[in-house]
Amino acid sequence: MCSIDCCSNPRGKAGEKLDPSNASNRPIIPTPNGELYPYEVIQEIADFIVKGSNMRPKIGIICGSGLGSLADIIQDAKVFEYEKIPNFPVSTVEGHAGKLVVGNLEGAVVMAMQGRFHFYEGYPLAKCSMPVRVMKLCGVEYLFATNAAGGINPKYSVGDIMLMHDHVNMLGFAGNSPLQGPNDPRFGPRFPALVNSYNKELINKALEIGKQMGIEANMHVGVYSCLGGPTYETIAELKALRMMGVDAVGMSTVHEVITARHCDMKVFAFSLITNKCATEYSDKKDDEANHDEVMAVAKNRQKACCELVARLIRQIQASS
Ligand SMILES: O=P(O)(O)O[C@@H]1C[C@H](O)[C@@H](CO)O1
Numbered sequence: 001m002c003s004i005d006c007c008s009n010p011r012g013k014a015g016e017k018l019d020p021s022n023a024s025n026r027p028i029i030p031t032p033n034g035e036l037y038p039y040e041v042i043q044e045i046a047d048f049i050v051k052g053s054n055m056r057p058k059i060g061i062i063c064g065s066g067l068g069s070l071a072d073i074i075q076d077a078k079v080f081e082y083e084k085i086p087n088f089p090v091s092t093v094e095g096h097a098g099k100l101v102v103g104n105l106e107g108a109v110v111m112a113m114q115g116r117f118h119f120y121e122g123y124p125l126a127k128c129s130m131p132v133r134v135m136k137l138c139g140v141e142y143l144f145a146t147n148a149a150g151g152i153n154p155k156y157s158v159g160d161i162m163l164m165h166d167h168v169n170m171l172g173f174a175g176n177s178p179l180q181g182p183n184d185p186r187f188g189p190r191f192p193a194l195v196n197s198y199n200k201e202l203i204n205k206a207l208e209i210g211k212q213m214g215i216e217a218n219m220h221v222g223v224y225s226c227l228g229g230p231t232y233e234t235i236a237e238l239k240a241l242r243m244m245g246v247d248a249v250g251m252s253t254v255h256e257v258i259t260a261r262h263c264d265m266k267v268f269a270f271s272l273i274t275n276k277c278a279t280e281y282s283d284k285k286d287d288e289a290n291h292d293e294v295m296a297v298a299k300n301r302q303k304a305c306c307e308l309v310a311r312l313i314r315q316i317q318a319s320s
C-alpha cells in the first residue's frame with residue numbers, strides 16, 4: 001500500500017476498514033510506460049505459462065465483462081490466477097475473474113484471459129495490453145478479443161453481436177498509446193500500419209457461422225471506439241461518436257488490438273451490445289447505462305458468444 005493518505009482507504013466508505021488480501025481493495029500505483037515490461041520480463045512470464053501448462057497455445061482469447069464463460073468451455077485446463085503469475089497485474093473489476101486458462105478448445109491449444117486490464121483501473125495502456133505480448137511469446141498467432149459495449153448505431157439491439165472491422169482510437173487522439181516509449185523491434189516496427197487490422201477472412205467465417213446458428217439478424221459488422229472510462233458517455237459525446245461513424249462504444253480492446261497488430265498477430269474481435277446508448281436528451285432513467293445491466297446481458301448471451309468462438313476455432317483448425 002502506498003504511503004499517500006489518498007490511497008490508505010482506496011475503495012471503502014470513510015472510516016470503513018477494507019481487507020487488503022482482496023485484490024479489488026489494493027491500490028494500483030502507475031509507473032511510466034517506458035519503464036514497463038522489457039522483452040526479457042515478458043519472456044519470463046511466457047516461459048512460466050508454457051512450462052507450467054506444458055502447452056504452447058496458438059489462439060489467445062480475452063474475455064470481456066461478464067463473458068468469462070468463454071474460458072469455461074476450455075478442456076484439460078490449467079488455470080493460473082493472475083496473482084500467482086510473476087509480474088502480472090491483478091483484476092479489480094467485477095465480471096473479470098483474474099485467471100488465465102490454458103487448454104484445448106475444438107482441437108486447438110488456447111489461452112484465455114478471464115479478466116482484462118482497463119485504463120480506468122489505473123494501469124497505463126502498455127500494462128493493460130502487456131498480456132498480448134505474453135501471448136505472442138507463448139506462440140499465439142490469433143487474438144480473439146471480446147468486449148461488452150454500448151450500441152450507438154440505432155439499428156443495434158441489446159444482445160446483438162457486432163463483429164469489429166475497424167476502430168476509432170479516442171485515447172490515441174488524446175496522445176496515449178500502448179506503444180508509447182522506446183520501441184523494441186523484437187516485438188514490431190516503430191510505426192505499425194493499422195489498416196486491415198481486423199482479419200477479413202475471420203469476419204466472413206464468423207458471419208457464415210452466424211447464419212448457421214440462426215442469429216444473422218442479431219449480428220453486425222461495425223466500428224468500435226474505446227474511451228477511458230470509468231464514466232459512461234454523455235449524450236453530447238455519444239452524438240459526436242455517432243457522427244464519427246462509431247457503432248459501439250466501450251472502454252477496452254483497442255489498445256490490445258494495437259499491441260497484437262504491432263507483433264503481427266491475426267485479430268478477430270467482437271462486441272456484445274449490452275445496452276443501447278441514448279443519443280437524444282430525455283429524463284428517462286432507462287437511458288442510463290450501468291454495470292449490473294452490462295453483466296446481466298452478458299450472462300444471458302454467453303451461450304451464443306461461446307458457440308461463435310468455438311465454431312470459429314474449429315474452422316481455423318480445419319483449415320490449418
Ligand atoms: O472489459 P470490457 O470492455 O468488456 O468491459 C466493459 C467496459 C467496462 O469495463 C465495463 C462497463 O460496464 O464493461
Ligand code: HPA
Nearest residue numbers: 148149150249250251289
Ligand atoms: O455504454 C457503454 N459505454 C462504455 N462502455 C460500456 N461497456 C458496456 N456498455 C458500455
